[in-house]
Each structure stands twice: as C-alpha cells, then as structure tokens.
Amino acid sequence: MNIRNLLLALLFLLAGCSAEVSDYQHSKPTFDLFGYFSGETRAWGMVQDYQNKQIRRFEVVIQGDVVGNTLTLNEKFVYDDGERQTRVWHIIRNEDGSYQGTAGDIIGVAHGNTAGNAFNWRYDMDVKTDNGKIKLHFDDWLFRQDEKRLFNVTSLRKFGLEVAKVTLFFEKQ
Known part of the structure; x- marks a missing residue:
C-alpha cells in the first residue's frame, strides 16, 4: 500500500469516528426537544471556516408550536451583514422516540435521536456561497x-471533511 492510499484510508477512518447520542443517556437535565422549543426561544451563533476563522455571526428568534406528535419551528435569522433568512421546520416524533x-x-x-441531555440531528442542505450553492x-x-x-455545535462536512462549524447558544424566553 502506498502512502497516498494509507492517508486516504486513515482520513476515511477518522471521518467516520463520532460520538453516539447514547453516550449521554445518563446526563442531566434530560432534553425534551418538544418541551424546550415550545414557545419562544432566542439564539446567538457564529460560523467558523475550516481554519476556525469566524466568518459570520447571527441571531435567531424561534417560535415553536406543538400539535400532537409534530413540532413546527419558525426560525427567523438576522446575520451580522444584515441578511435575513427564515426556515420553518416540521419535526415529527416517531413511536420509537426518534x-x-x-x-x-x-x-x-x-x-435525530435524543438521550439524556443531548440531541443529535443530521441532514443535508444546499448552502449559499459567493459562487452559487x-x-x-x-x-x-x-x-x-x-x-x-x-x-449547539454543528459540523458541516463535504466528502467527509469538516469545512465549517456553527456554534449557537439558546435561551428559552
């Protein structure tokens, strides 16, 4: 095996290593996703690039409504450059708790899955860049x-490599 193949194998091995939500099953306080986000929540966050340089800051106001097994989150973002963005999540709690x-x-x-004080949420998104998405x-x-x-800490990945991260602090109103 040449050095290039060895480095690629190591890269994919490391990219696959991650904490499991079950690692937090005994951590307190217990995180009830629907209970926490019901009503108004505010958050402040930043985006950092792969070199840990802060590239954006933002504030978000979240209005959460629970009807049955569905949580609707209406998120209104305001970025430090004045850009405004809205995202509306429709989240369903499955019978198995996922x-x-x-x-x-x-x-x-x-x-997503939750255990103890932790919630892990995974998804793909088209992110706007200077050259498109x-x-x-x-x-x-x-x-x-x-x-x-x-x-909240979020890893943003492309081809298994972290290209950015987002850090947020939420406060229930």
Missing part, C-alpha cells in the same frame, strides 16, 4: 445546560 424533520432548504429528511452534511449536537439554556 425524530424526522423537513424544511424548505433541507435536502430530503433530517433524522454547495451541498453540505450537517451533524448537529444540542446539549441541554439547564432549564433555560442550550448549547
């Missing part, structure tokens, strides 16, 4: 801190 969700700019269906895979990790606060 979640599925859709939104207008999400490709296909998002899939690029399809990225999002690996969202949300962690309940206390009754009002939640932390």
Whole structure:
C-alpha cells in the first residue's frame, strides 16, 4: 500500500469516528426537544471556516408550536451583514422516540435521536456561497445546560471533511 492510499484510508477512518447520542443517556437535565422549543426561544451563533476563522455571526428568534406528535419551528435569522433568512421546520416524533424533520432548504429528511441531555440531528442542505450553492452534511449536537439554556455545535462536512462549524447558544424566553 502506498502512502497516498494509507492517508486516504486513515482520513476515511477518522471521518467516520463520532460520538453516539447514547453516550449521554445518563446526563442531566434530560432534553425534551418538544418541551424546550415550545414557545419562544432566542439564539446567538457564529460560523467558523475550516481554519476556525469566524466568518459570520447571527441571531435567531424561534417560535415553536406543538400539535400532537409534530413540532413546527419558525426560525427567523438576522446575520451580522444584515441578511435575513427564515426556515420553518416540521419535526415529527416517531413511536420509537426518534425524530424526522423537513424544511424548505433541507435536502430530503433530517433524522435525530435524543438521550439524556443531548440531541443529535443530521441532514443535508444546499448552502449559499459567493459562487452559487454547495451541498453540505450537517451533524448537529444540542446539549441541554439547564432549564433555560442550550448549547449547539454543528459540523458541516463535504466528502467527509469538516469545512465549517456553527456554534449557537439558546435561551428559552
């Protein structure tokens, strides 16, 4: 095996390594996705590129409504450059406790699971760039801190390599 093949094998092995949501099953406080996001929540976040350079900041106001086994999240983003964006999620809690969700700019269906204080949400999205759009895979990790606060770290990947990350801090209103 030449060095190039060895490096590629190592790269794919490392790209596949990830925490599992079950690793947090005993962590408190327990994260109830529907309970936390019912009503108004505010969040502040930033996007960093692959070199950890902050490239955008934003604030988001989220209105959550629960009807039966469906949570609808109406997210209104305002970025530091003045851009405004809206995303509406429709999230279904499945009988097995897992979640599925859709939104207008999400490709296909998002899939999520929760355990303890953690929620892991995975999906693909076309992200706007200066030269058009690029399809990225999002690996969202949300962690309940206390009754009002939640932390979120998201890895954005292309071909298994992290190209950016998003960090958010949520506060229940």
